[in-house]
Amino acid sequence: MFDTLSEKFSNAFKYVQGKSKISEENIEETLKEVRTALLEADVNFKVVKEFIAAVKEKSIGEKVIKGVNPGEQFVKIMHDELAKIMGDANEEINLERPGIVPILIVGLNGQGKTTFSGKLALHLKSKKKKDVLLVPCDTFRPAAKAQLQTLAKQIDVECYDSDLSLAPKEIVLKALEYAQKLHKNVVIIDTAGRLHVDEELMGQLKDVKMALDSFKPEVLMVADAMTGQEAVNVSKTFHEAIGVTGIVLSKMDSDAKGGAALSIRHVTGVPIRYVSMGEKMKDLELFHPDRLAKRILDMGDVLSLVEKAQENINESDADSMMKNFQKGKFTVDDFLKQMEMMSSMGSMTSILKMIPGMGGMLRQLGDLSPAEAEMKKMKVIISSMTKAERENYKVIKDSRLKRIATGSGSSIEAVNDFLGKFKQMEQMMGGLSSMMRGGGMPSFPGMGPQKGFRQEAGGTMPQIPGGKQKKKGTKGPWGKGYF
Ligand SMILES: Nc1nc2c(ncn2[C@@H]2O[C@H](COP(=O)(O)OP(=O)(O)OP(=O)(O)O)[C@@H](O)[C@H]2O)c(=O)[nH]1
Ligand SMILES: [Mg+2]
Structure with missing residues (x-):
């Protein structure tokens, strides 16, 4: 995830590493490279501008803390600002209110709405212990109903038998009535996509949302992280038209550059709540801005691990x-x-x-x-x-x-x-x-005298043999083929 961005950041930090203090001059080059890296990752230019200004202001005003080198201090500032533009803490949807919570899943064609509907149902059922009803409401592409039914079966969640000849707003009202009878807690409604934002689709979604108004529906918009700024623009349009309560970034397992994740919250004001990370039903994660910032900056993510x-x-x-x-x-x-x-x-x-x-x-x-x-x-x-x-x-x-x-x-x-x-x-x-058990250092086979290694990029690396070596290096201590 965001490999190129991580690599460029790590290169940019070399200008501040080893300096006795952070000054305007020595962060100039770093900030220039950070800016380029963000723009190349397709981050919205206004977000980049504000981010750079904030990092600069915080860095220059920063006193050098004893025992912490300026390089580390700079990375910490970058981390805090990255987390901040993505939204700081995770905000999951609130399901702890009385009555049924309808969750409307919206977005353009092929973004991963139906897949996410299944993933969310599984997440809410297994982690939140909710009784969930899935509702196919895609009258545009009738095969979508069968797709959702198949997913529902896989995760053992009930799927409503929608009558697709009705208008979407009628389908949802009938489904809600059914769910109330069965005392379901959550109703997840999978809607139709379109190639582009069009009036007919928006009109339909507005009607559905209005029909659900008294239930205070959540509206989750699924955006493909691979599409970068396009995802940001579409989210903005959807939000302005129907009011979105949360964004889901899908396909984060692919080589998305980071632009969508880093810009959407800032541009739309809507929090990113989930990330979809693959085609399997369990490939869903909560969106934790602070953890993602750590991953981008190679600080690891021990909590998620x-x-x-x-x-x-x-x-x-x-x-x-x-x-x-x-x-x-x-x-x-x-x-x-x-x-x-x-x-x-x-x-x-x-x-x-x-x-x-x-x-x-x-x-x-x-x-x-x-x-x-x-x-x-x-x-x-x-x-x-x-x-x-x-x-x-x-x-x-x-x-x-x-x-x-x-x-x-x-x-x-x-x-x-x-x-x-x-x-x-x-x-x-x-x-x-x-x-x-207290027996002292082990002697690893064929390892010879132990050498220390520095953890940051560029240090002497322990080898993971079997992996293709990018740089010329010695053969791994554990012999070829050992992982
Ligand atoms: N790699 C990956 N593929 C995904 C992810 N989410 C969905 N897909 C794939 O993307 C394709 C489209 O997903 P759907 O869930 O059908 O998308 P949709 O938004 O419902 O599409 P329409 O109903 O046609 O508008 C499918 O092949 C999914 O398997 C994801 O997080 N990662
Ligand atoms: Mg679909």
Whole structure:
């Protein structure tokens, strides 16, 4: 997310790093580069202007705090201002009021309205314990009803059987009546999109909103983050025409540049409430401006990482792994579980980026997909091993080797290669475990004397072998192919 912007910011900060104090002269170059980076990321020019002025004012007036270098201080100012233009704290819609809350989902064609309707229903059902009714109200593209019904089935939420021959405002009134009878808490209404803002669509949406007026509907507008300033302009038009209570940025998993996220709140005054991050129903996050600012500035996002881990990690698996670890034991099954936990949390890059300081490191490492492909291969090999073999890989010799190779469609060398790497991991985990029990520093296989590394971009990086190296570097300490 916003990789180019992060990289340019990190380059811009080099002018203030190592200075004894922030002055007008030494931030001039930095601010120039920050401005260019923001404009290139398609951030609204007025927002850029105000942002730069605010950062400049805060930086120059800033006293150097003892123990904090001006570079760090500058990044902190950038963080606070970035968070501020995006809205500071997360504001989720208020569902704790009495009666049914209708949520109208609006936006242009193909922005992700129907997908988001399903995601929101799942979120409100599982996290907020609400009884939700999904209502298809797209009379423009009738296939949209079937699309919503399919999603509803997937997440086990009721979908209203709308009569699409009626006008949208009549559909919603009937649906609300039905929902009241069943004592539903929330009604999510998926509306039709259009290629461009047009009068007919706006008229229809106004009618629907008016019909729902006594229920005080929430109106969430879905905007594709990839479309940058276009998303900002369309949101403004929708807001002026029908009154929007929240914005949802969709497709944030794609290589959106950041323009929409950084400008919409400031330009429209409407808060961004959710970000849609993929095609799966659980790919929805609350929009936290402060956390996003941290991610953009490579400060990591430990809170989101912990939440992700809590959502995805199976406690009993984690428990049994910990028990083994405390005993200094590490089995192939433990390794498999670790890999599965990691992939259930997202791509390797997306997880590592949430760790403070990793952003710069990842830029040096480049593409991690070879390491992910390697992980997939390992999983296939492990799936061809018996339970006894996973408990104790040392029994794997001749005929077992052949069987695993055939079963996994790989060569005997590939299986041997995996076992060799696993042996190294086992030693390393054993070392870590004894260190945790007070046994001193572990000796990592093949690692040689320990070297420190600086966390910021440009420091000496620990290698993640298997990842394609962008810059010339030494081979990783853990041998080729080890992730
Ligand atoms: N990568 C990614 N794809 C998404 C996301 N949200 C939606 N999509 C995809 O975008 C396409 C359009 O999504 P829909 O939910 O049908 O969009 P819509 O706004 O309802 O479209 P109309 O009903 O035709 O106006 C589908 O292929 C979705 O799978 C997202 O957050 N990330
Ligand atoms: Mg749709």
